[in-house]
Amino acid sequence: MFDWKITSLTLAVFIATxxxxxxxxxxxxxxxxxxxxxxxxxxAIDSDGTVHLIxxxxxxxxxxxxxxxxxxxxxxxxxxxxxxMSLGMRRGPRIALCSGTITVSAIGGAQGKGRDGDIQAWNSxxxxxxxxxxxxxxxxxxxAREGLHAMCSGEDGTLWCVWLDLRNxxxxxxASNSSDAGTTWQPxxxxxxxxxxxxxxxxxxxxxxxxxxxxxMFRNSLNGNRDMYLTTxxxxxxxxxxxxxxxxxxxxxxxxxxxxxxxxxxxxxxxLTVWTRKGSVFMTNQQTAEEQLLxxxxxxxxxxxxxxxxxxxxxPNERSLYLQLPKSDEPSKMVASAIDPMVISNRSGxxxxxxxxxxxxxxxxxxxxLPLDLK
Numbered sequence: 001m002f003d004w005k006i007t008s009l010t011l012a013v014f015i016a017t018x019x020x021x022x023x024x025x026x027x028x029x030x031x032x033x034x035x036x037x038x039x040x041x042x043x044a045i046d047s048d049g050t051v052h053l054i055x056x057x058x059x060x061x062x063x064x065x066x067x068x069x070x071x072x073x074x075x076x077x078x079x080x081x082x083x084x085m086s087l088g089m090r091r092g093p094r095i096a097l098c099s100g101t102i103t104v105s106a107i108g109g110a111q112g113k114g115r116d117g118d119i120q121a122w123n124s125x126x127x128x129x130x131x132x133x134x135x136x137x138x139x140x141x142x143x144a145r146e147g148l149h150a151m152c153s154g155e156d157g158t159l160w161c162v163w164l165d166l167r168n169x170x171x172x173x174x175a176s177n178s179s180d181a182g183t184t185w186q187p188x189x190x191x192x193x194x195x196x197x198x199x200x201x202x203x204x205x206x207x208x209x210x211x212x213x214x215x216x217m218f219r220n221s222l223n224g225n226r227d228m229y230l231t232t233x234x235x236x237x238x239x240x241x242x243x244x245x246x247x248x249x250x251x252x253x254x255x256x257x258x259x260x261x262x263x264x265x266x267x268x269x270x271x272l273t274v275w276t277r278k279g280s281v282f283m284t285n286q287q288t289a290e291e292q293l294l295x296x297x298x299x300x301x302x303x304x305x306x307x308x309x310x311x312x313x314x315x316p317n318e319r320s321l322y323l324q325l326p327k328s329d330e331p332s333k334m335v336a337s338a339i340d341p342m343v344i345s346n347r348s349g350x351x352x353x354x355x356x357x358x359x360x361x362x363x364x365x366x367x368x369x370l371p372l373d374l375k
Contacts, residue, residue: 026335026368028361029064029073030055037365038062038076040092041356044102045346051354052128054079054095054104055367056087061106063128070354070371079104080122080131084112086147089258090204090299090340094161096153101125101181105137105151105161107144117145119163121182137176137185143167146201148260154209155347157181160237162191162207162216164199171198173205173218177237191240192231196222204260208271212236215271217263219256220245226253228261228275230286246284247291251277262301262342266309267349274300274311281313283324294324295331303345303353307374310353312341321357326374334370335359343372 030038041055051066053073062076086092086107093106103123109116118141122133138144149163158179165174165188173191178184192199200219203226208215214233219226220243227250231243251257261275271286274294281294283302294300300313308326312334315322321338322331334355341357356369 024071024370026370027070027073029053029356029367029369030057030062030076031361031364031366032057033364038367039087039358039365040090040340041358041367041369042093042095042342043344043354043356043369044095044097045344045351045354046097047347049346049351052095052097052102053356053369054093056085056092056106059083059085059108061085061093061104061122063102063104065128069352070369073369077128079124079128080133082106082108082120083110084108086117089202090260091147094149094151096151096159098153098157098159098181102128103151103153103159103182105149105182107147107149107163109142109145114145114147116142117147118142119144119149119161121161121178121185123181123183132183135183135185137161138163138165138174139176139185139188140165140167143174146171148202148204150204150206152207152209154211156211158209160207160209160214161185162205164201164205171201173199173216175207175214175216175237189237191216192218192229192243194220194222200226200256202256202258206260206263208263208265210265210269213269215263215265216240217246217261217271217273217275218243219260219275224252224254225250226255226257227251227277228273230263230271230273232271246273246275247277247282249277257298259298264302264304264309266304267306272302272304272309274302274313276300279316281311283309283311295322297322299340301342303343305345305349305353305374310343310345310372310374312343312355312357314338314341321355323355323372325372335368
């Protein structure tokens with residue numbers, strides 16, 4: 001296990017030797033303060049290499065794109081409004097691509113503040129110039145009021161959305177799918193119900209899809225422990241088997257860590273996960289089932305590439321952004337100040353990866369990003 005109680009000199013040497021060489025400085029995509037504060041970036045890569053990026057700004061979802069490999073982004077434009085949009089601590093809009101159509105989901109409601117909340121979807125067939133919607137995802141009004149969800153698309157363009165659902169007066173994992181870029185959604189189905197009544201109440205779930213394989217990860221609340229669980233449907237989401245705990249240890253905690261981790265599929269379509277336990281970040285691959293300690297931190301995210309997994313997270317003490325590159329022995333300190341990072345790769349995993357995060361520049365909120373050349 002990596003010992004983080006090290007001297008400042010050792011830390012300086014570690015950073016100097018572990019810091020990768022980037023071909024460019026981070027790109028500032030959006031800035032704002034007070035009534036205009038950009039938060040929670042999410043992105044997806046098109047087949048032609050275009051990077052599509054969204055984020056929340058108050059009750060507005062904003063959209064921009066990069067056609068030059070992440071070196072620059074278009075001016076973010078308001079895509080649509082979401083009354084009382086859930087935003088912050090991994091709440092916020094999600095984006096997926098479906099055969100040339102951009103689909104975005106977000107949670108909001110007339111009252112807000114957890115009193116109501118529905119998942120709504122919008123889509124754009126003209127590269128973000130215009131948007132159709134909203135289209136309702138959850139079929140029980142107000143059941144998504146916790147504000148935590150995830151969305152992704154499969155290779156065939158099928159969308160899957162998972163969320164924390166409160167329709168049964170308990171916190172459960174529900175899901176739905178769409179075959180028309182989010183315009184219509186199938187009846188909601190229960191993915192998991194904890195025998196101890198609730199799953200963890202404030203940790204976002206995540207989902208990864210390939211063909212008939214639908215994998216959902218979430219933080220459970222079971223026997224006093226707040227551990228990560230994984231369930232994979234192999235029949236297109238018709239049924240989900242019993243969820244299995246990830247990792248070797250347990251996290252005895254009478255609280256919600258507000259940290260849901262991330263699941264992706266590796267090049268062999270096996271689930272690849274990153275998540276937090278007791279202030280440390282771990283990675284697992286279902287092929288080996290062994291957990292790998294990445295370092296101290298939280299709010300991790302992972303993407304799969306042909307070179308191997310790329311993971312990012314933040315250190316809770318210094319709030320620095322850390323990066324674990326494929327086949328690297330140690331993580332690298334990427335930037336000095338960041339929260340809620342995310343990393344993406346293209347579907348084939350053979351292109352560059354991109355990291356996006358929130359930060360502050362001279363006290364002003366900002367969304368920044370950086371491409372990673374994995375050659």
